[in-house]
Amino acid sequence: MPAAASLASVAYETLRQALDNFQYVPGDRFSESVVGQQLGMSRTPVREALVRLQREGYISVLPKMGWVVNQLDFAVFEQLYDVRAVLECAAVDLLVAAPDLAHRLQDLTALWCIPAADRLSEKSVVSRHDEDFHMALLQASGNLEMARIHRDITERIRIVRRLEFTRNYRIDVTYEEHSRILQALLQRDGLQAKVLLQKHIRVSRDEVKNITLHMLQNAKKKVALALTT
Structure with a gap:
C-alpha cells in the first residue's frame, strides 16, 4: 500500500x-x-x-x-510580467559590469548555446530549464534581494506560464532567444541584451495568454456540447 x-x-x-x-x-x-x-x-x-x-x-x-x-486575472499577470522584465534588465546592468562575467554565465552558456542537434526535446524539461534560466540571471547578478523578489513573481505566474511549452515550436525559439541574450551579455552589450530580453518576455507573456484563452474556450465548448447531448 x-x-x-x-x-x-x-x-x-x-x-x-x-x-x-x-x-x-x-x-x-x-x-x-x-x-x-x-x-x-x-x-x-x-x-x-x-x-x-x-x-x-x-x-x-x-x-x-x-x-x-x-x-485568471490577465491584467495582474501582465503587471507581474512587467515587473519581472524590470528586474531582469536590472540584472543585466549588474552582470555586464561584473569582471567575472563569463564565469557567472558558464553554466547557462553550456546549457543554451549549443547546436540544434544537442537540444533537449522533452517539453516539461525545457519548460523547467526556461524558468531556471531567468532566475539564474538574477542569481548571477549578485543581488540576492532582487533574486528573491523575482523568484516570488515566477511562482505567481507559473499558473499560466506552464502552458507555454504545450506548443512544440517554443522549444527551438527559446533556445535561440536565450542563446542570443547570453551572447549579447558575454559581449557586454547591455543595451542589446535588454532589448532581446524584453522582447523575449513580452512574446512569452502574449503566447501564454493566447494559449490559455484558446484552451479555456475549447473547454467551455466541450462542457456546453455535453450539456446539450
Whole structure:
C-alpha cells in the first residue's frame, strides 16, 4: 500500500494535470469527498494535494462550500510580467559590469548555446530549464534581494506560464532567444541584451495568454456540447 505522502503526490499530479488541461475551468466547484471518490483515495491525501494546489494559486477554499478553481486575472499577470522584465534588465546592468562575467554565465552558456542537434526535446524539461534560466540571471547578478523578489513573481505566474511549452515550436525559439541574450551579455552589450530580453518576455507573456484563452474556450465548448447531448 503506497504511503500517504505518495498518495498525496499522485493526487496532486492527477489534479494538476486536470487543471492544466482545463478539465476543471475557472469557477468550477468540487468537494474533497467527490475528488476522493474519483481518485479512489481517502480525504487525507486528497486534502494535502488540494492545499498544495491552493498555495500554487490554482484553487481556493470556500468555507462550508468546498473548493473553487480560481479565475485568471490577465491584467495582474501582465503587471507581474512587467515587473519581472524590470528586474531582469536590472540584472543585466549588474552582470555586464561584473569582471567575472563569463564565469557567472558558464553554466547557462553550456546549457543554451549549443547546436540544434544537442537540444533537449522533452517539453516539461525545457519548460523547467526556461524558468531556471531567468532566475539564474538574477542569481548571477549578485543581488540576492532582487533574486528573491523575482523568484516570488515566477511562482505567481507559473499558473499560466506552464502552458507555454504545450506548443512544440517554443522549444527551438527559446533556445535561440536565450542563446542570443547570453551572447549579447558575454559581449557586454547591455543595451542589446535588454532589448532581446524584453522582447523575449513580452512574446512569452502574449503566447501564454493566447494559449490559455484558446484552451479555456475549447473547454467551455466541450462542457456546453455535453450539456446539450
